[in-house]
């Protein structure tokens with residue numbers, strides 16, 4: 001189910017690094033906004049280009065003030081957005097906006113919830129700090145023990161450091177790839193942790209994969225590994241083009257080897273619900289009338305995948321020549 005849409009005005013814009021902008025969004029009438037748990041995100045509507053339908057981009061909600069209980073409603077939402085010059089354009093669009101612009105924003109949802117065990121390891125890479133900041137703020141407010149490891153290419157590429165330091169103090173540990181003294185060593189980090197100490201990690205896919213692989217290899221339980229991927233599923237070697245047929249109209253579209261079913265639908269004006277674009281939130285579930293699905297999501301059960309009656313169009317593809325979708 002979709003979160004309700006809000007009309008929010010950009011109240012301020014900051015640039016904590018050369019590639020990252022921070023946006024503060026408020027209700028036009030100053031009303032209290034729906035509350036959120038640490039790890040939650042909103043979706044921002046990005047206007048259509050080239051005749052497609054408007055698209056939505058998900059951005060995590062930042063909080064760096066442990067005094068604020070964001071669950072009770074907030075006066076403003078704060079987003080941190082890194083400009084991606086080779087992305088699909090959402091971040092480039094956001095970086096062109098000025099204070100006073102009104103945006104359509106879906107209310108917060110959370111696919112990355114924080115439990116509150118006694119001691120937590122938070123690991124953030126680059127702009128992956130955005131949900132982690134809110135987690136750290138809540139852990140501080142509740143006097144839980146945690147360490148926040150924050151890694152980037154250089155020290156200057158790390159946003160919000162002063163705000164984080166103000167409440168996290170020595171629990172914030174900075175890592176820079178270009179500094180051998182502080183470069184993130186996942187082995188050293190896990191060496192100093194207790195087995196099955198809960199780990200929350202958010203950042204580039206390579207960093208998440210490396211953390212998960214190292215923790216699993218050391219015997220961590222899956223239930224103690226929590227992650228959120230900001231990047232979308234990348235094409236895999238050997239992916240080929242295939243056709244999708246829309247049952248309601250009989251229209252046939254070609255899904256190129258390097259494009260998802262979801263993007264093909266959106267580019268052709270077919271409005272489909274979606275959120276994570278990475279196969280875990282479930283929102284883009286679409287019924288399949290015929291054809292063999294190549295399931296690549298982590299949302300559907302094994303039984304659902306074997307049945308083949310539904311697919312996550314953001315990541316899954318086709319093993320036959322054509323899929324007929326109930327659209």
Ligand code: FES
Pocket residue numbers: 273274275276277278279280281282283284285297299312313314315
């Ligand atoms: S958009 Fe989340 S599973 Fe497809």
